[in-house]
Amino acid sequence: MSLTEDEDKLPAAPVKGSPAPRMKRRRHRPLKVANQLPQKRRKEIEKALEEKSSSPKKWARGLGSKPHLFDRKRIKPNSIRKLDFSLLNVEIGESWPIPVTIIHGSRPGPVVTILGAVHGNELVGPLALTYLCGPNFIGEGQDIDPSMMAGTIRIIPIVNIPGYRRQSRKFPDGRDLNRNFPGNDESNTTSRVANRVWESIVQTSDHIIDLHTAAPGRTNMPQIRANLAHPESNRIARSFGIETILDNEGPKGSLRRAANKSGIGCITYEGGGSNEADPESVQVAIYGILNVLRGLRMIPGYPNRPYFRILASGSAWIRSDQGGLLDILAPAGSFVDEGEVVATITDPERPGISHDVLSPNRGLLICTATHPFVTAGTPIGHLLPMKSGIKTLQKRLDDEGCLIISGSDGEPPWREDDDVEDIAIEGEWSGGSPDAEWGHNDISSLEEES
Ligand SMILES: [Zn+2]
Structure with a gap:
C-alpha cells in the first residue's frame, strides 16, 4: 500500500480486541516487512x-x-x-x-x-x-x-x-x-x-x-x-x-x-x-x-x-474496533510486539467496560492518535511491521521502549547554557512552604519537604 503525507483516507488493517465481549479476529493479507524493501x-x-x-x-x-x-x-x-x-x-x-x-x-x-x-x-x-x-x-x-x-x-x-x-x-x-x-x-x-x-x-x-x-x-x-x-x-x-x-x-x-x-x-x-x-x-x-x-x-x-x-515500503494501520475515549499506552516511536496492548478504550456512556487495542504485528509505531475520541474504524496507530533488525533496533530503545532518534539525544543545539536566563521571583511562601496551602492532614504536611 502507498503512504502519503497527512493521509486522511486510510486503508483497513486488522485489530484484535479483548477482553469481553470478544471481538472477531479478521483475516488479513500478509504484510510487507517494513525494513526490507521488496x-x-x-x-x-x-x-x-x-x-x-x-x-x-x-x-x-x-x-x-x-x-x-x-x-x-x-x-x-x-x-x-x-x-x-x-x-x-x-x-x-x-x-x-x-x-x-x-x-x-x-x-x-x-x-x-x-x-x-x-x-x-x-x-x-x-x-x-x-x-x-x-x-x-x-x-x-x-x-x-x-x-x-x-x-x-x-x-x-x-x-x-x-x-x-x-x-x-x-x-x-x-x-x-x-x-x-x-x-x-x-x-x-x-x-x-x-x-x-x-x-x-x-x-x-x-x-x-x-x-x-x-x-x-x-x-x-x-x-x-x-x-x-x-x-x-x-x-x-x-x-x-x-x-x-x-x-x-x-x-x-x-x-x-x-x-x-x-x-x-x-x-x-x-x-x-x-x-x-x-x-x-x-x-x-x-x-x-x-x-x-x-x-x-x-x-x-x-x-x-x-x-x-x-527503509519502509509498506505499513499497517492499527484501528479501533470500538467507540469511546482512547488512552494511548504506546506513544509514537514505540517498538511494540504482536498482540501488545497499545491503547485502551472506555466509554463514559457505558462505564465499567473497557476494550484493549492490540498491535497486529511486531514493529515500530511511527504515528499515533492524540485526539481521544474514537469510533469503530478510527486509525489510532501507524505501524511499520518488522521481521528483521529487531536486535539492532532494541539497542536504541529508551526505558519506555521508544526509539531514541538520532539527533534527539544530547543538548538542543539552539539552546546554550549561557543563553538560559535565570529569573528571580521575589516573595514568600504562604504558610511557610510551597505546598502548605494544599491540605491540612498529616500526610500532606509530611510530604511537603519531599
Ligand atoms: Zn503537512
Missing part, C-alpha cells in the same frame, strides 16, 4: 541510481561564486540576505509577503531550499527554521558561515503565511497548497500561489527539504519520506541521518512529487503534530538539515550517520 522495488531503485549517477554535479569549486538571482534580486557571493517574497503577484491588495533568508556561499555549489509551514498549522518547521536563521547557526565560525560555504541555502520558515496566521492547514480559499503543485497562474488563489512558489522557488532549487508534521489529532515520530528511486532524493534522504525513511512518491499535487518529476531532489521531514511545538522534532529537524548540507559538501564537516536505517 525485491522488485530494490531493483527499481538500483536501476534508477545506475542510470543517473547520484554523485553531486561537478561544481567548479576553484572559481569564485556568481551572484545568486532570486525573484529579480541579486545576492552577492559570501553574503547573507533577508528579504520578502510575495505569494501573489499583485499591484494592489493582499500579496502575502513571506520572509526568506538567503545565505550565498563564497564558492559555487548547489541551491538548497528549506521550507516550513506549507501547511499553516504545522509549527515544527517554522520553529526549526527560525532557530536555523539565528546567530547560533549562521555567521562567522558557526555551522553556516558564508565565507566557508559552497552553494546557496534559502530558508523559508513559513510558506503558507495566511494559513499560519489563522492556525489553519489550508489557504483562505479552503484549498491545500500541498495538493496543488505545480499550480496555475490563471486559476484559483491557492493554485496561483503554488505556481508562484513553483516558478520562483522550486524550479530554481537543486534540492528541497520540506518540513511537515502529522495532521490534527495525530503525532508522528520523526521520519523522512522520499522516493528512493529518485537519485537526488535518495542521496539527501540518507544524509539527513535519521533512522526511518518511508519510500513513496508522495500524494498527487504535493510539492515533493511535482519537484521529483521535474528532476529536483526533494524530501519531506515529518515530526510531531500540528498546532504543537514538539522540541524533539524541532531538534531532529535542525540536526538533519545540517547533515544534508554536510552531505552535499556545502558546509564543512561530515554528516552524522544513524545507528541503523529502516
Whole structure:
C-alpha cells in the first residue's frame, strides 16, 4: 500500500480486541516487512541510481561564486540576505509577503531550499527554521558561515503565511497548497500561489527539504519520506541521518512529487503534530538539515550517520474496533510486539467496560492518535511491521521502549547554557512552604519537604 503525507483516507488493517465481549479476529493479507524493501522495488531503485549517477554535479569549486538571482534580486557571493517574497503577484491588495533568508556561499555549489509551514498549522518547521536563521547557526565560525560555504541555502520558515496566521492547514480559499503543485497562474488563489512558489522557488532549487508534521489529532515520530528511486532524493534522504525513511512518491499535487518529476531532489521531514511545538522534532529537524548540507559538501564537516536505517515500503494501520475515549499506552516511536496492548478504550456512556487495542504485528509505531475520541474504524496507530533488525533496533530503545532518534539525544543545539536566563521571583511562601496551602492532614504536611 502507498503512504502519503497527512493521509486522511486510510486503508483497513486488522485489530484484535479483548477482553469481553470478544471481538472477531479478521483475516488479513500478509504484510510487507517494513525494513526490507521488496525485491522488485530494490531493483527499481538500483536501476534508477545506475542510470543517473547520484554523485553531486561537478561544481567548479576553484572559481569564485556568481551572484545568486532570486525573484529579480541579486545576492552577492559570501553574503547573507533577508528579504520578502510575495505569494501573489499583485499591484494592489493582499500579496502575502513571506520572509526568506538567503545565505550565498563564497564558492559555487548547489541551491538548497528549506521550507516550513506549507501547511499553516504545522509549527515544527517554522520553529526549526527560525532557530536555523539565528546567530547560533549562521555567521562567522558557526555551522553556516558564508565565507566557508559552497552553494546557496534559502530558508523559508513559513510558506503558507495566511494559513499560519489563522492556525489553519489550508489557504483562505479552503484549498491545500500541498495538493496543488505545480499550480496555475490563471486559476484559483491557492493554485496561483503554488505556481508562484513553483516558478520562483522550486524550479530554481537543486534540492528541497520540506518540513511537515502529522495532521490534527495525530503525532508522528520523526521520519523522512522520499522516493528512493529518485537519485537526488535518495542521496539527501540518507544524509539527513535519521533512522526511518518511508519510500513513496508522495500524494498527487504535493510539492515533493511535482519537484521529483521535474528532476529536483526533494524530501519531506515529518515530526510531531500540528498546532504543537514538539522540541524533539524541532531538534531532529535542525540536526538533519545540517547533515544534508554536510552531505552535499556545502558546509564543512561530515554528516552524522544513524545507528541503523529502516527503509519502509509498506505499513499497517492499527484501528479501533470500538467507540469511546482512547488512552494511548504506546506513544509514537514505540517498538511494540504482536498482540501488545497499545491503547485502551472506555466509554463514559457505558462505564465499567473497557476494550484493549492490540498491535497486529511486531514493529515500530511511527504515528499515533492524540485526539481521544474514537469510533469503530478510527486509525489510532501507524505501524511499520518488522521481521528483521529487531536486535539492532532494541539497542536504541529508551526505558519506555521508544526509539531514541538520532539527533534527539544530547543538548538542543539552539539552546546554550549561557543563553538560559535565570529569573528571580521575589516573595514568600504562604504558610511557610510551597505546598502548605494544599491540605491540612498529616500526610500532606509530611510530604511537603519531599
Ligand atoms: Zn503537512
